[in-house]
Amino acid sequence: MDFLKYANEKKEQFLSDLNKLVEIESTRDLSTKKEGAPFGNNCRKVLDTCLDMAKQDGFVTKDIDGYAGVIEYGNQKETFGILGHLDVVPLGEGWTKEPLKVTYNDGYIFGRGVMDDKGPALAGYYALKIIKELNIPLKKKVMLIMGCDEESGMECMKYYCQHAQIPDMGFVPDANFPCIYGEKGGLHVGLQSNDATVIQKLVAGQAPNIVIGKADAYVKEMSEQQEQLFHFYCKSNQISGFIQRDELVQIHIDGKSAHAAWPFAGNNAALHLLNFIGSAYNDQLSKDYYSLLKDWMGQPVGIDMEGAYMHYLTMSTGFVTIENGHSHILIDIRYPNDTTGDAIIEKFKTACASLQSDIEVINEGDSKPLFVDPNSKLVTDLMAVYRKYTNDTFHGPMTIGGGTYARHFENFVSYGPEKPWEEVCTNQIVGGCHQADEGIKLSSLIEAIAIYADAIVTLCS
Template identity: 30%
Template sequence: MVEALNRCIEKNAGEMVEALSGLVKIPSVYGQPQPGAPYGVESRRALQYAMDLGKKLGFETVVNVDDQVCYIEYGTGSKQIGVFAHLDIVPEGDGWTYPPFGGEVHNNRIYGRGTVDNKGPFIASLYALYAIKECGLPLGDYRIRVVGGTNEEKGMDDMKYYVAKCGAPDAGFTPDGLYPMSFTERGINYYFMSYPFTQPSTKAVKVISLKGGEILNMVPDRATAVLEAADEAGAQAVAQAVADYCARTGWEITPTVEGKRITLASKGLCAHSCTPFNGKNAIVALLMFLAEQGLDGSIGRFLDFFREKIGQTTDGSLLGMKREDECGKLTFSLSKMELDEQGLHWVVNIRLPYTYKDQVTADFRAQVEPVGITIDDVDAHHTYRFPMDHPLIQTLRGVYEELTGKDSTPGHEGGTYAQAVPNIVPFGSIFPGTPDLCHRPDESVDIDEFILDAKLFGNAMYALTQK
């Protein structure tokens, strides 16, 4: 532990809070690509904020990598330690006590989307590097680079581009997971599927449309469906059925009747798709209601399949795909769906144990294709596993134990830049016992933990240069 480094971070605590508050005010959700802003203007604004802050802190090397990624670097060695955080965020969702883009401080916490995932850890990393610079710590033949991306939440194309253009570090970490660290991560497969409605339903109530889901690694908390009954009395009967369904199940669906048409607004609870059991999927709520309405034809067959093989489960058990190994348990999350009278398109996110990576797609195909569902594309993210005696793991464990006095046994959670950048693992920033507020309402970080993050990151950066 470098005490001078820790003291410098403590001295700058007020600046760190102010810097994070300013960054949170930028709603850097993925937007329409534009010239000079491949992931939208707000993500590009966040990138500029990070670069401007790097220059303000006196770093000579502040680089914009084609408006997708930026990095701030200190040192002149031939070897590189890299810290990889992201500046983009998921949509704010509902249910906030304080403004999601306010960056307000209440009860020693900074509130706002991105405070945990992942703007707070970026700011902590940058001020950790600043402390190393201000203390003049010798880095030997190393330089340290803090990298900020802008497309982590929507596929990590930014970091794939960065690695192709700038190469991989010799060692490093991403502060985008759980402490102590993850020696491995489950694989992440996105399945993009379609299902045509070749046979119309003959029932009096028809489904005109259904839509939900924005970000693929987020449990959707909002979804809507439009139904049409044979007459106004039928529409009122549907509205009553919705009320009865919600009273019985606890789902929150609001019906609005206009003549023969009924619009259903479903409200759930957003959560990160790596822990879908922490959320309430608004699309699932609608599908389970529709599955009780006795529809026939193609849509009826799909709804029967969904109820029997997926339902409200998040572990793949009804699909016969429940698996677990040292990397963790399989999770299943319905991310997005768009349905009209011609058919539907939907995306599911399966996070899978390392030992299941070569079989999972075949097993999923065997379940969905006999029903007539087509898997149009699979976006399979790289997974990895570091040995426990690897120098990177040992170094990070030592830093964590020394600063916290707590057990440093590595875990296995996350879906991070470590799947796109070689030679790094997740290290922080959520402490054991701290609620995981990623992708959830009232996302916020305790200021004392935020400062401890910076100390851990700074000591880890420096320790890795001493190997």
């Protein structure tokens, strides 16, 4: 069956349907939360759009109380699942293209969600749509599950697992090819203190899983010497920033956003503020916070390690809030299955106990690592299908620092659509997940449709 031929024939329709999803700014918005819309109006709207699309194509659909939707093909007892998500991270700033519109240019498509995860989720849907149109017989019921809260804690999948049917096995089109059999654990560590600081206000961060790209701190005063130090600090660290004097002095720094799984790809603006203010003002709390958080591997805390399967532990500061005499910092840690969240928390407590500031450590959420045997039938069959279409025999199954829905289910792995080793072949800016100008090569998504269709048939026949 030439699935790539069928996928290419549907290219224009795919782009039209993807645009319907991308134009909805489906970020979590609890201010519009209501019954049937637990994550707000826009997440409800994008779910309705997706389910209506499937109904028009003749699929059976189920609405899991607004937390997720299910698109089913077949009624067999054995089940196979594909897990995608329709929510996105905040748009952020710095776009050169319209973030809420699918823009096609020089072989690439752009828009918030085209890569993470509306584009890949829709590729999974189109794979199932092709199978249905060709009336290919399967021995398992296929369940395409679309969640609405992947980017803000995966509350949608926690609810789904308690209230709906769980597939026997499957994959998640929300990461990389060839196949991801392991995902690091995801730990959120909170640090808080009521110690005094010269910072009157500092509120920075878009989401826990995004490196803070820009930040503003406010202090009561700044001498000419401190202002000179600030400009020297920016120049020596190759960052930009400015000072604005009003009732309070605003100190602004521009860093670089990135996915928290790869904090080394970003430049955390809030940490730069803590470093500068701690040094220029001899502010003890700022110095102590920065001393803990300055290294993305967590060396000052003693949590740096390289796992046997999952490589390095990573640490990213996602939120910094200092106001009204209270400070709170939220840290996103991705850890290999060689350690545990509890062990990391204990090391934070030990590190904080040695500081002058009184800093409390809080476990604000721990998602255990995912690990599927790389020699299992699920992994080996998916690898075989991938190689059939790409002729890539060099890259093997891998583990990642990002977290996907796969960790909420038994016998699930992540499967495409990105190929992170491929170089960008355009002069345009092509942003990654959670970045401005988020983009992906259109041919990669079309190829993914074919791979997913073949994988479903292979594993369900």
